[in-house]
Amino acid sequence: MSTNRMRFTDRVAIITGAGRGIGEAAARQMHAEGGTVVIADINNERGEATAKDIGGSCCSVRTDIADPESVAALHNTVEQRFGKLDIVINNASLVPYQKWEDITFDDWRKILRVDLDGVFLMCKSSSDMMRKNNYGRIVNISSNTVLLGTPNLVHYVAAKAGVYAFTRALATELGQYSITVNNICPGITDTDANWETPHHEAFDLVEGMQAIKGRAKPQYHVPSILFLASEESFWVTGSTVVTDAGHTRH
Numbered sequence: 001m002s003t004n005r006m007r008f009t010d011r012v013a014i015i016t017g018a019g020r021g022i023g024e025a026a027a028r029q030m031h032a033e034g035g036t037v038v039i040a041d042i043n044n045e046r047g048e049a050t051a052k053d054i055g056g057s058c059c060s061v062r063t064d065i066a067d068p069e070s071v072a073a074l075h076n077t078v079e080q081r082f083g084k085l086d087i088v089i090n091n092a093s094l095v096p097y098q099k100w101e102d103i104t105f106d107d108w109r110k111i112l113r114v115d116l117d118g119v120f121l122m123c124k125s126s127s128d129m130m131r132k133n134n135y136g137r138i139v140n141i142s143s144n145t146v147l148l149g150t151p152n153l154v155h156y157v158a159a160k161a162g163v164y165a166f167t168r169a170l171a172t173e174l175g176q177y178s179i180t181v182n183n184i185c186p187g188i189t190d191t192d193a194n195w196e197t198p199h200h201e202a203f204d205l206v207e208g209m210q211a212i213k214g215r216a217k218p219q220y221h222v223p224s225i226l227f228l229a230s231e232e233s234f235w236v237t238g239s240t241v242v243t244d245a246g247h248t249r250h
C-alpha cells in the first residue's frame, strides 16, 4: 500500500516476529515512512534477511520473547544504539493446529508461554523505556479467533483472549505516561503460518462469511496497525480494531 506520508520520522520501533508475515509487512511500511525499525525474531536468519532486504536503518536482533533475559538484552541493545523506544508492535506468536483431545498441559504451556507471557515481558520492558520520555505506542496483535472460538486452537485462543483483555488493563495503567495500548484482531490471512498447518483449508469457507470478499494478504492489516503506532492515534487507547473484512462484524 503506497502512501506519501512520513509518520515515523525520528521514531524508534521494535516489531516482534517481523522476519516474515504480518510483522514483516508492518516493518516495510514503517521503514518506508521514515521509522527506525528493529526486527525482534527468534528466527535470526529470517530476521537478518528481512532487515537486509528492507535496508537503511532497519536492523535485526535475535530475540525469544518468552525468555526474560533475551527480552532484556533486546531492550539494552535498542537503548545503546538508539537511546530511546517509541513504538512496540507485539506481533510474534506460535500458531498451532491441535484438536482439544490431543492437547496436553505441555502443549498448553508452550503456546501460553510465547503468545501471552511473551507479550507481558515485551510490554514490561518496553513501557519502562517509554515512560522515560512520556510517550509510547504499544500495538498488540491478537486474533479474531477470540471472537469466533475457532476450532483446533483452544490454547492459542485462550492466549490471544488474554492479550485482548491485557491490552485494556494495561491501557489503564499507562495512560498517565501518554503511552497508548491497543489491539488488532486480524482474520485469517495468507501467510506461511497457515500454509504450514491445515488452517489454509478454511480460506474459502471464511471468505464466504466475510462482508468484503477476498483473501487477506499480510499488508491488508498494516494501515490499522500503523495508525495505532502513529502519533495520530493519541486519543485511542484500550481499543480493538478487527481487520477481518467483516467476518465477525465485531
Ligand SMILES: NC(=O)c1ccc[n+]([C@@H]2O[C@H](COP(=O)([O-])OP(=O)(O)OC[C@H]3O[C@@H](n4cnc5c(N)ncnc54)[C@H](O)[C@@H]3O)[C@@H](O)[C@H]2O)c1
Pocket (backbone or CB within 6 Å): 016, 017, 018, 019, 020, 021, 022, 023, 040, 041, 042, 043, 046, 063, 064, 065, 066, 090, 091, 092, 093, 094, 095, 114, 118, 141, 142, 143, 144, 145, 185, 186, 187, 188, 189, 190, 191, 192, 193, 194, 218
Ligand atoms: N495469519 C493469520 O491468519 C493470523 C490471523 C489472526 C491473527 N494472527 C496473528 O498475527 C501475528 C502474525 O501472524 P503471521 O501469520 O504473520 O505469523 P508467522 O508465523 O508468519 O510469523 C510469526 C513470526 O514470529 C516469530 N516467532 C515465533 N516465536 C517467537 C518467539 N518466541 N520470539 C520471537 N519471535 C518469534 C517467527 O519466527 C515468525 O517469524 C501473530 O500474532 C498471529 O497470531 C495471524
